[in-house]
Amino acid sequence: MSGLLPIDPRDPDPEALNRVASILRQGGVVAYPTETVYGLGVDPFREEALARLYALKGRPAAMPVSLLVRDTTMLEALAQDLLEPARLLIEAFLPGPLTLVLAARPGLPPGLTAGTGKIGVRISSHPLAGHLFACYPSPITTTSANPTGRPEARDAGRVLSYFPEGVDCILDAGPLAGGPISTVVDAAGETPVILREGAITAAQIAAVVERARVPRRSRNGMEGYR
Numbered sequence: 001m002s003g004l005l006p007i008d009p010r011d012p013d014p015e016a017l018n019r020v021a022s023i024l025r026q027g028g029v030v031a032y033p034t035e036t037v038y039g040l041g042v043d044p045f046r047e048e049a050l051a052r053l054y055a056l057k058g059r060p061a062a063m064p065v066s067l068l069v070r071d072t073t074m075l076e077a078l079a080q081d082l083l084e085p086a087r088l089l090i091e092a093f094l095p096g097p098l099t100l101v102l103a104a105r106p107g108l109p110p111g112l113t114a115g116t117g118k119i120g121v122r123i124s125s126h127p128l129a130g131h132l133f134a135c136y137p138s139p140i141t142t143t144s145a146n147p148t149g150r151p152e153a154r155d156a157g158r159v160l161s162y163f164p165e166g167v168d169c170i171l172d173a174g175p176l177a178g179g180p181i182s183t184v185v186d187a188a189g190e191t192p193v194i195l196r197e198g199a200i201t202a203a204q205i206a207a208v209v210e211r212a213r214v215p216r217r218s219r220n221g222m223e224g225y226r
Contacts, residue, residue, distance in 0.1 A: 017132070037154055038154065041132075054111065057146070066101075067142060068140050080102075082102065086102060097183060099183070122142055156172035
């Protein structure tokens with residue numbers, strides 16, 4: 001049975017964080033807040049955990065899942081060939097509500113790339129994120145905590161209503177402020193492409209990249225990141 005665990009995102013109980021780390025190490029599923037919506041986290045390098053996540057959400061295997069990382073060092077361990085537009089976007093908007101789709105390093109689990117050769121990565125500005133990585137210093141998944149096709153969850157109660165079973169721990173940091181969901185940008189090439197416009201607008205992306213054409217369309221099936 002899924003259960004709520006109240007937590008102060010700025011000063012979390014170390015025992016609660018240790019519990020989360022134990023769940024992730026054992027292939028479990030944790031729901032946690034980001035700056036936009038609640039997400040579902042598993043260790044993406046545990047095949048059984050990733051399979052469990054896909055089954056829980058009813059997510060097609062062809063839809064890749066993005067990862068939450070602690071910082072640019074962890075990001076660069078997953079992505080390669082960072083071009084100048086990607087570096088500009090990282091400097092301007094991360095940590096924050098932006099997922100970048102980048103060229104993946106070889107050897108990543110197929111479920112993370114869905115055969116695209118790309119990986120979605122995000123650095124969250126939510127205060128709990130840094131505490132999570134202090135107890136579990138490895139990337140975790142950051143797909144939204146809702147069944148595929150349903151509205152995003154912005155409070156822990158909604159997560160519980162979606163998943164009364166199957167989530168080992170729901171970190172309840174209270175309701176989120178609302179507002180737009182995160183923006184997803186394919187920055188694997190010289191010209192970034194917006195796959196989903198959200199909290200960071202197309203105009204903001206274009207202003208940072210300068211003169212880069214940023215069409216509002218998706219390509220290569222990467223619209224699955226969320």
